[in-house]
Amino acid sequence: MDVRALVFDVFGTVVDWRGGVAREVRRLLGPAVDAEALADDWRGRYVPSMQRVRSGDLPWTPLDALHRASLDDVLADAGRADVGPDVREELVLAWHRLDAWPDVLPGLTRLRRSFVLAPLSNGNVALQVDLARRSGLPWDCVLGAEVVRHYKPDPEVYDSAAQLLAVPPSSVVMVAAHVDDLAAARARGLRTAYVHRPAEFGGRVVPPSADPDADWSVDSVEELADRLGA
Amino acid sequence: MDVRALVFDVFGTVVDWRGGVAREVRRLLGPAVDAEALADDWRGRYVPSMQRVRSGDLPWTPLDALHRASLDDVLADAGRADVGPDVREELVLAWHRLDAWPDVLPGLTRLRRSFVLAPLSNGNVALQVDLARRSGLPWDCVLGAEVVRHYKPDPEVYDSAAQLLAVPPSSVVMVAAHVDDLAAARARGLRTAYVHRPAEFGGRVVPPSADPDADWSVDSVEELADRLGA
Missing domain, CATH: 3.40.50.1000 (HAD superfamily/HAD-like)
Known part of the structure; x- marks a missing residue:
């Protein structure tokens, strides 16, 4: 062969990914958030978000931008709509860390x-x-x-x-x-x-x-x- | 900044590129060839060959394939039309070495x-x-x-x-x-x-x-x- x-x-x-995202979520959002649950929720939106590109519903969009978009829903569902745009950008970089x-x-x-x-x-x-x-x-x-x-x-x-x-x-x-x-x-x-x-x-x-x-x-x-x- | x-x-x-291509030309074609002149001639065909892709005259073609095509002309002009296909493939890899x-x-x-x-x-x-x-x-x-x-x-x-x-x-x-x-x-x-x-x-x-x-x-x-x- x-x-x-x-x-x-x-x-x-x-x-x-789960341990790393949860670590960054704790660092950026504090201990009141269930960081592992947030990581799981965010990851759960990964395949559907790519499916929108695969189907042609969205033009080519890099994963960072898909993560950024799905994060808004994740934070809303976690009752953290208060998180500001700078912290959201930083959270997207959790996937780089x-x-x-x-x-x-x-x-x-x-x-x-x-x-x-x-x-x-x-x-x-x-x-x-x-x-x-x-x-x-x-x-x-x-x-x-x-x-x-x-x-x-x-x-x-x-x-x-x-x-x-x-x-x-x-x-x-x-x-x-x-x-x-x-x-x-x-x-x-x-x-x-x-x-x-x-x-x-x-x-x-x-x-x-x-x-x-x-x-x-x-x-x-x-x-x-x-x-x-x- | x-x-x-x-x-x-x-x-x-x-x-x-010149020293490396000439070294491989000597190794594969022997000392009777002016290896540096062959390297220069081959390199001289580089910009025109890419121009055919840039202009749309050719579809996308990777550089290895452009090198392979221009090598035929290089060898013909050097009086080495006798060089076989296996050696030609090996010569293209000179650019990888x-x-x-x-x-x-x-x-x-x-x-x-x-x-x-x-x-x-x-x-x-x-x-x-x-x-x-x-x-x-x-x-x-x-x-x-x-x-x-x-x-x-x-x-x-x-x-x-x-x-x-x-x-x-x-x-x-x-x-x-x-x-x-x-x-x-x-x-x-x-x-x-x-x-x-x-x-x-x-x-x-x-x-x-x-x-x-x-x-x-x-x-x-x-x-x-x-x-x-x-």
Whole structure:
């Protein structure tokens, strides 16, 4: 199997969005807010907001702007319509300040010796740059939704990974903690690796321990490096 | 002056295309070919080949494919129509195997502590990834022609740098050894830094020692780091 590149889902797979957003919510809104519930609510509006772009209802809109728009509803529903515009802008940047799961940096560092690595996320380029700088993620480039102006699971996103890296789709491994992302990648000819992230949703939802349709199912990026001989 | 990001022209500014292409030509075609003359001839067809895309005469075509097409003419004119297709493919990869000028890695390493860094080149993404891995260039992401499907000096390329990095154009510095690239960037509101590269054309053409219209004119990326306090 001629693996040349690994492309990664980021929110949930590489970084802990729930813990990071909740931390920033506490910092900016104080202890009276249920920060985890707010993070969950905000994240719950993620797929519907992208769906409006995917369906053509909205023109191309980067994720930061979708987060900014959905935040107004989140705060209204949390009884915090009083939060001012500057704090709202700062809250959007919570998504740029998420920490990587502990296995990510050692795993990527090993994988990068043998493979080209890139995020293939719905997060915009500036957000990916901020996350990478925060955690020292050794990406070779930033691929994903904003580069191709389509949101996953649109096929254009997966196709763009192989095209821009100039390798066959079967040489690219999509790495994700979400079976739907992997299924969409597989439909475009990419290999797939499932990473089990039981803490992504704080225990509210427990993801499956493995994806039977994936080429690899692992519990960490370090285990993926083991399995790929990196 | 609020500088947030530096984006770099690559061929000539970051890497020595002439020396690298000539080295690969010698390796693949042997000593009977004038390798530097072949490199110069190939490079001479670069702007006209991109112009066919810029004018709409050709659909979007990545630089590797333009290099592959112009190589046929280069070899025919050099009396080497005998060169087989596998060697031609390998010759195209010469442009992925160029070495950085000696000041580049130390300069970028310093600049990266304070600024976001990215190539903004007409070379395709896979080519930039190969160059970065070869020389250890610490880019935060890969921007440029292929991401936006326009060749410099089309304004879309310069505009995309600020848009994708989510900063104002005036916070982005275009760094190049070519005054026309800098003039086009300046017309889109970017700051500009000129790097004097007297060896780019092997002494055939001597570029000006400074660009009076640039915000900075320097002799190396290290000097640029000095000037920006990095």
